[in-house]
Amino acid sequence: MTAIVRASRPLLAALVGVALLASLAATDVSAASFSVRLEAGPHPALTFSSTWRVTGRKTVTYTAPATVSGSRRVNVPDRGWHLKVSGGALAGWWVKENRVSYVPGIVGTTTWSPVRHLALGAGRWELYRFTSTGAMAQAGGRTISAATTAHVDRTSVIDGRRYVRIAGGAWAGWWVPGSLASPNRITCSVGSPPTGTTGRKVSAVSSATGEIALTFDMGGRLTPALDIVRFLELERACATIFPTGAAAQTEIGRQVMAEIKAHPELFELGNHTVHHCNLRDGGGGAACPATRPSAAFVTAELQDADAIIAGLAGRHTTPYWRPPYGAVDSTLVGVAATAGYPYTIMWSTDTIDWRTVADGGPTAAQIAAKVIANRKAGAIVLMHLGGYHTRQALPAVIHGLRGADYTPTSISALYR
Structure with missing residues (x-):
């Protein structure tokens, strides 16, 4: 990973604070009808009152992936982003936005000018390039030997996962999974094979x-x-x-x-x-x-x-x-x-x-x-x-x- 700048701890703390404050408001970002992808498997769903109190719960299991219509995408206080489904078995119910229930493609984009600073810890990272429709065009692994920071100019939700985009250096245009406050590194490992010789x-x-x-x-x-x-x-x-x-x-x-x-x-x-x-x-x-x-x-x-x-x-x-x-x-x-x-x-x-x-x-x-x-x-x-x-x-x-x-x-x- 190319080190762009090294931000001070107070600056990083301030940026994290701004991101957290922005996430608290329940903001309806789209009132138009849009597609919602529901992957195969169970989907817990909720209904809310006008003050976002939970009034109902149910789970619907889809045997295969389905695309249904949705009407609202809202950041619900203390619960994160939710999608209101308006078609199919979950019509009228809200599902949490994640990798199994999401708006296909790129949504929720915020552009930063001036650029923000993304703190990247030592470890292994996977970065991505996406097409204009949100399809993965390329993935690239990168090992960072010491903590560093990078300039980022944009954040978007792509197929249910938030990413931030690097703005300069050799990795300009590549996306890091996670938020400005909490980027996601690779947590699994291919490790080293055991050395036993007995069958x-x-x-x-x-x-x-x-x-x-x-x-x-x-x-x-x-x-x-x-x-x-x-x-x-x-x-x-x-x-x-x-x-x-x-x-x-x-x-x-x-x-x-x-x-x-x-x-x-x-x-x-x-x-x-x-x-x-x-x-x-x-x-x-x-x-x-x-x-x-x-x-x-x-x-x-x-x-x-x-x-x-x-x-x-x-x-x-x-x-x-x-x-x-x-x-x-x-x-x-x-x-x-x-x-x-x-x-x-x-x-x-x-x-x-x-x-x-x-x-x-x-x-x-x-x-x-x-x-x-x-x-x-x-x-x-x-x-x-x-x-x-x-x-x-x-x-x-x-x-x-x-x-x-x-x-x-x-x-x-x-x-x-």
Whole structure:
């Protein structure tokens, strides 16, 4: 991050005070009809009296994302920004503006002249460029070694989240998530992998505190894969990705690998073999033995996949691997460890997102509800970059976990 100026503590305190005072007034910023995006999952709603006293409460769960009409956007005293819904099941009710209920695009813009000073603490930050309609055009990670300040000239709410825009230096035009008083750095970590060499099967990490690992297998269907990875970037959510070598070499797979390579601050890699064969029982495709594969075949599947993935993403997949179909036994765990993969990563929550709703698979709301209901420090959530409703479920998954004081993160972070 380019240091623009170093503001004094009194100046920063004054700016924070101005921002806080401005947030106290209940201001109706739009009386015109506008669209409201309601992501899949539960939506708590309120009704208010004319003095903003709560007069009613209810929750409506949407099985899939919906766009409804809204009539007002108001900063309610002591409750923050709310949207009054005028269409659908929540007509006449207010929902809190956030990442699961928001006005699509850019709203609530304030331009500052002269520029303000944004205090940025040491740590890892994710910055963004947006199009004129509020779509993310680019994300960039940045590590700041010492606290600094930057000039900012604008604040806006983009798809339910507040940002401030840097006004000068190498990062001019990039947006920082959060407010002038409270910018949001990356809170998750890809960490450093554990150093054990003995084979073990891991379904959860009991020593972890306040963190839950999001893991995504990548093989077969890849239609939503790039959208999922970019959404994780936008959310500053760390994750562990398990690609197959075959999937990584497809057109979409190469794009996903490029995103992972560009964002080492958010993503780490595990190994899902080359061909997604059943390495315990045999079968799984034309490239797979019909009966249990030999140790040499297993080793080649892991090491060849690593060579492919490292060539595309610039990073190796050791020491984590995930057995295709979850088919594993103690012998296979030992073979994988000898091949350089002592950590056989399973899961504590299986979203079954690879199955269509017509075939008994979950809706987006059901995926989110399952993850939230099974939240526990050290849990490992299994999803797929090709999941049918995974992308639609992720807003509620991440919002729900953070709202319950859990940080979505990587496998390595659980071992810190």
